[in-house]
Amino acid sequence: MKNARYLGALVAMTLLAAACGDDKKSSGEALAAIGEGEKALNLVVWAGYAEDGSTYPEYDWVHPFQDQTGCVVKSKIAATSDEMFQLMGTGDYDGVSASGDASVRLIDAKLVDPVNTALIKNYADLSPFLKDQRYNSSDGKNYGIPHGWGANYLMWRTDVVTTAPDSWSVVFDKGSPYAGKVTAYDAPIYIADAALYLKTAQPDLGIEDPYSLNQAQFDASVALLKDQHSIIGEYWNDYTKTQGAFEQGSTVLGTTWQVIFNLATTNGAPLETVVPKEGATGWSDTWMVSSKAAHPNCMYMWMDYITSPAVQAQVAYYFGEAPANPKACDEINTQFADPTHCDVFKANDSAFAQSIAFWATPRKQCLNGKGSDCVPFSAWIKAWTEIKG
Amino acid sequence: MTATTIPSGSGIPSGPGKSASRWLHRHPRTRLIALIGAPATWMIVLYIGSLASLFLTSLYRLNDDGSGIDKVIGTQNYRTLIDQSVYLDIALRTVKIAVLVTLVDIVLALPIAFFIAKVVGGLWRRLLIASVLVPLWASYLVKAFSWRAIIGSPGGVLDKTFGVSPNYGEVGLIIVLAYLWLPYMIVPIYAGLERLPDSLLDASSDLGAHFGFTFRRVVLPLLFPSIVAGSVFTFSLSLGDYIAVDLVGGKTQVIGSVVYDNFSADLPFAAAFAVVPVIVMVAYILGIRRSGALENL
Numbered sequence: 219m220k221n222a223r224y225l226g227a228l229v230a231m232t233l234l235a236a237a238c239g240d241d242k243k244s245s246g247e248a249l250a251a252i253g254e255g256e257k258a259l260n261l262v263v264w265a266g267y268a269e270d271g272s273t274y275p276e277y278d279w280v281h282p283f284q285d286q287t288g289c290v291v292k293s294k295i296a297a298t299s300d301e302m303f304q305l306m307g308t309g310d311y312d313g314v315s316a317s318g319d320a321s322v323r324l325i326d327a328k329l330v331d332p333v334n335t336a337l338i339k340n341y342a343d344l345s346p347f348l349k350d351q352r353y354n355s356s357d358g359k360n361y362g363i364p365h366g367w368g369a370n371y372l373m374w375r376t377d378v379v380t381t382a383p384d385s386w387s388v389v390f391d392k393g394s395p396y397a398g399k400v401t402a403y404d405a406p407i408y409i410a411d412a413a414l415y416l417k418t419a420q421p422d423l424g425i426e427d428p429y430s431l432n433q434a435q436f437d438a439s440v441a442l443l444k445d446q447h448s449i450i451g452e453y454w455n456d457y458t459k460t461q462g463a464f465e466q467g468s469t470v471l472g473t474t475w476q477v478i479f480n481l482a483t484t485n486g487a488p489l490e491t492v493v494p495k496e497g498a499t500g501w502s503d504t505w506m507v508s509s510k511a512a513h514p515n516c517m518y519m520w521m522d523y524i525t526s527p528a529v530q531a532q533v534a535y536y537f538g539e540a541p542a543n544p545k546a547c548d549e550i551n552t553q554f555a556d557p558t559h560c561d562v563f564k565a566n567d568s569a570f571a572q573s574i575a576f577w578a579t580p581r582k583q584c585l586n587g588k589g590s591d592c593v594p595f596s597a598w599i600k601a602w603t604e605i606k607g
Numbered sequence: 608m609t610a611t612t613i614p615s616g617s618g619i620p621s622g623p624g625k626s627a628s629r630w631l632h633r634h635p636r637t638r639l640i641a642l643i644g645a646p647a648t649w650m651i652v653l654y655i656g657s658l659a660s661l662f663l664t665s666l667y668r669l670n671d672d673g674s675g676i677d678k679v680i681g682t683q684n685y686r687t688l689i690d691q692s693v694y695l696d697i698a699l700r701t702v703k704i705a706v707l708v709t710l711v712d713i714v715l716a717l718p719i720a721f722f723i724a725k726v727v728g729g730l731w732r733r734l735l736i737a738s739v740l741v742p743l744w745a746s747y748l749v750k751a752f753s754w755r756a757i758i759g760s761p762g763g764v765l766d767k768t769f770g771v772s773p774n775y776g777e778v779g780l781i782i783v784l785a786y787l788w789l790p791y792m793i794v795p796i797y798a799g800l801e802r803l804p805d806s807l808l809d810a811s812s813d814l815g816a817h818f819g820f821t822f823r824r825v826v827l828p829l830l831f832p833s834i835v836a837g838s839v840f841t842f843s844l845s846l847g848d849y850i851a852v853d854l855v856g857g858k859t860q861v862i863g864s865v866v867y868d869n870f871s872a873d874l875p876f877a878a879a880f881a882v883v884p885v886i887v888m889v890a891y892i893l894g895i896r897r898s899g900a901l902e903n904l
Contacts, residue, residue, distance in 0.1 A: 300871035307675055327675075398774070452775050452857045459854070462755070466762035468774065596669070599872050604693045606860045 248334035248359075249507075249514055256513035259520055261293040262305045262314040264503065266537040267365070268293040277536050279529050286523070289516035298405065298455065300599075306330070309510035312517040315365055317501045318353035318577030319407040323595065325356045326581060330506040332359040337518055340525040344542045347568045352585055353578040354504040362504035363521045364542035366534055368563065369500035369574050370403065370411065371491040373474035375467060386415040386494045389472055390446050397449040401460055401472030404453035406595070406602040407577050411473065411499050412439040412446070414575055418496045428499065428575050430584040436593040436601075443605045453606065464489060476563055477538025493573070500574035528553070540565035658885070665879035676875060684879035694865070698883050701861040704781060705845035709792075709838045711785040716792040716837065721826075723793075724800035725808070739793050747787065751851045754783045758855060775857035783855045784845050791840035799833025800826075835895050842891060846884045 261268055268291060271278030280291050294311065296302040299320035306314050306329045316324055324330045335341045341363060348354075348364035355361055372386060379388075379396065389400055390412070402408055413428035416438055425435050451469055454460035461478045463469035465487040479491050505521045507514060523529055525542060531549035534541035535556065540563035541547070547560035564570045578585055584592040631638045666680045688694045723735045742750065757764045758779045760772035773779040803826065811821040849863025856864075862884055869877040 298871065304871040304874075447858065450858050456853075463759070466756075466759050468759040468762060596873070599869070600687075600691075603697075603860070603865055603868065604691065606858060607693060607696065 246328070246331060246509065248332040249337060249518060250334065252337050252518045253515045255287050255289045255516045255519060257288050257290060257516070258513050259289040259291045259313075259516040260311045260513070261291060261520070262296050262302050262311045263293050264315050264317075264537075265295045265297075267315045267503075267533060269532075269536060277532065279524075279532050283520065283523050283529075287516065287519045289513065289519060291520075299407070303327075303329075306508060309508065311508055312511040312513045313505055313507050313520065315503050316362070316506050317503050319405070319501075319579050319595075321353050321362065321504050321506060322356075322579035322581065322585070324506060325361050326579075328509055330361055331509045331511070333362055333507055333521070335360050335363070338363055338522045338525065340522055340527075340543060343527075343545050344525060345544055345566070345568065345571070347571045348502055348542050351502070351576065353502060353576055354506075362506040363525055365503040365505055365524065366530075366537065366539040366541050367500060367502035367571065367574075367576070368476055368539045369493060369498045369570075370473050371476065371479065371498060372494050373464065373472065373479055373489055373491045375464065375470040376488045376490050378467070378470040382490060382492070383471075384492060384495050386411070386496050387419065389449075390415060390442055392445050392448060394449045394471075396471050398451045399468065399470040400446075400449045400451060401463065401469045402443075402446065402450055402453055403473045404455040406598040407499075408473075409436070409439050409443060409598055409601065409605075410575065410577070410580075412442045414499055415496050416442060426588070427584075427586040429578045429580045430586040430588065430592050431580065432589075432591055433593060436597070440601050440605060444607075447605060447607060475538070480538060480562070493570075497573055497575060500576050502576045534563075534565075535559060539563060540571075661878050661881060661885075664875055665882050667875040667878075669873050669875060684876045687876065688879060688883070694880065697860050697865055698862055698887075700777075700859070701846060701863075701884070702887060704777065704784070704861065705842045707781050708784045708788065708845040709841045711781065712789055712792040712841045713834055713838065715785070715789060716796050717830075717834075720793050720796040720800055724797050724803075725805070736797070739790050739797075743790055748850065750787060751783065751854045754779075754786070754851075755854050758782065775855050777856065777859050780852060780856040780859055783851050784848060785841075787851065788841040788844050791844070792834075792837035795833045795836040795840075796830060799830045803829055835898070839892070839895070843884075843888055846887060 268280055269277045270280035270291070270293075280293070284290055294305060296305055299317050302314055302316055303320045303323055305311060306316075306324055307327070309329075314320075314324070314330070316330075321330075344364050348367065350360065354364065372383060372389070374383060374388075376382075378399075388394065388396075389402065394400060403411070410428035413425055413431055413435065416423055416435070417425040417428065420438065423435050423438055425431065431439065452459075452463065454463070457475065457478050460469065460472075460474065461482050464474070464478070464482050465485050474491065476491070479489055483489050505524065507517050507521075511517055524533065527543055527545035527549045530541040530543040530546035531553055533539075534546055535550050535554050540560070541550075544560070544566050547565060550559045551557045560566060580592060580595050580598060582592055582594045583590045631641070664676075665684055666682065667676050667678050668681060668683055669675075670677045719739070723732055723739075727735065755775075758772050758774060760766040760774035763772050763774075765772035773782060807825055807829075808821060811825050812818075816824070847863055849861060849867050852859055852861050852864055862880060866877045866881045869880070
């Protein structure tokens with residue numbers, strides 16, 4: 219067995235780490251002060267969050283960090299939240315840029331440690347509506363530094379869908395005239411989109427929070443998505459795939475991100491987006507520190523670096539998201555001569571941000587604090603396979 | 608080797624290489640280990656070992672908060688596969704797609720291989736063989752993405768040119784997989800036809816059989832082992848595919864896509880489902896063995 223072969227090496231390494239880890243923080247506690255860098259940093263990131271110039275030479279914020287701190291960055295790109303969670307479970311990484319559908323799981327499984335936000339100089343500048351949220355804190359303790367966020371919009375091709383929709387009902391209508399050309403996000407967390415719609419459409423279900431669903435509410439959401447399956451052309455989680463489908467016209471209606479809309483309209487596709495009257499789900503990413511971090515000081519240096527206005531500007535502009543640090547907006551204008559980025563992504567619109575139901579991992583102990591009979595995420599994962607049939 | 612390198616008078620080859628070879632000659636067992644040690648390790652550790660590891664993992668389970676794997680042996684993953692009808696549906700759909708891809712490839716490969724082996728010769732034959740093999744040099748991903756641009760509807764190449772297109776879905780997927788694996792069917796059939804003496808075709812025709820009859824009664828029976836060999840490739844490659852499925856299969860779910868969706872969230876369950884195509888392949892090969900086709904390869 220692979221595991222057995224590595225077990226010996228692992229035990230030896232653990233003993234070694236324990237023996238020379240006197241100055242290392244103990245697991246479960248936040249760092250008290252940033253000490254000397256450990257000269258290395260291993261990250262799990264979304265594609266585009268730790269660019270070192272290998273994709274585009276002009277987008278490189280990893281090398282300046284290495285020059286400043288001496289921490290040599292090794293980043294591992296994860297394709298899905300599930301993969302991030304699994305990679306963090308190995309204990310080989312110091313930190314992660316977790317979305318809400320991974321962050322709560324990471325906290326519950328004690329794979330990440332509380333973060334001492336006082337050590338992050340830029341923390342005070344970050345948008346207040348991103349702080350102390352349930353996807354980045356627990357029991358009054360802060361478990362991460364906000365990075366950037368975005369909403370899941372409803373998008374349609376204006377040449378085909380001529381009446382502008384104002385409700386998610388268009389993507390759940392079994393008799394939709396656009397059957398076969400509708401798309402939906404391909405992840406278990408998308409069940410929350412159905413729940414968010416049912417919250418308004420079927421008030422008698424009593425849904426308050428799309429991430430805290432009891433069995434009846436969950437079953438209703440799953441049933442709605444099974445109906446939706448008949449009108450779906452394809453699901454997406456790779457944004458280039460859905461971008462191409464919208465440009466080509468094989469998809470005309472469905473969930474999207476702002477960055478996909480921007481890229482597709484730049485290529486000439488006639489598209490429009492809206493946050494429907496039921497509201498929208500969204501994602502807010504958080505830098506978290508592994509409870510087994512071998513290089514915690516470098517991780518803190520990274521979290522401070524990545525939330526500084528100049529670097530936030532580069533990441534947010536490159537990735538296509540709202541920066542967590544509003545000071546990045548001016549920087550984006552300075553560095554990329556784009557004064558509209560923050561308006562387009564509504565980076566400073568706190569009312570908008572607060573209307574979004576940001577992804578959070580569902581668990582048995584309800585996230586909204588109302589009871590302990592919520593359907594846990596493992597059931598969401600299994601249900602997602604069933605929905606897709 | 609010239610005589611000057613041998614010290615005069617000794618008459619026996621010397622030097623470290625020579626003495627090693629003499630030593631090996633006296634130790635046949637060491638010789639054998641040195642020869643097959645590396646390939647055997649590869650076979651046992653990496654090949655059989657990974658399969659055994661897959662099977663063992665499929666018996667484990669996820670711990671309560673999903674953060675790790677409890678190494679407790681049990682059959683709960685297989686029970687889920689059996690209890691929930693969706694997984695049987697997905698498995699049957701995957702096998703159906705693999706069978707259809709194989710049939711399409713057989714129908715396409717027979718005339719092409721026959722043409723190359725029996726109709727043209729010389730430069731044309733070499734050119735045609737090269738053109739069958741050249742697509743294998745291009746990346747699988749590039750080809751799958753190209754097909755995405757071809758069969759999409761509306762807006763795809765087929766739709767714009769002919770006004771009809773299968774669009775993303777099972778039909779499109781079968782077309783794309785049949786295209787991707789076609790060389791793996793043509794090559795064995797061509798090899799089989801090359802071994803088929805022209806005199807058999809002449810004899811059949813001299814005895815009054817028309818082409819169709821000759822094909823059915825002479826060519827096909829002799830070609831059967833080659834077709835089976837090709838089908839092992841096309842069938843198993845289709846059974847395990849999930850990337851082409853994602854790109855051109857629309858919302859189609861196959862075994863591979865479920866394994867991919869689950870491997871990071873629930874590794875033991877993904878492993879259990881990954882055992883299914885292994886079982887299907889073993890059953891397929893045992894079936895072929897009974898038919899006697901393997902002996903004739």
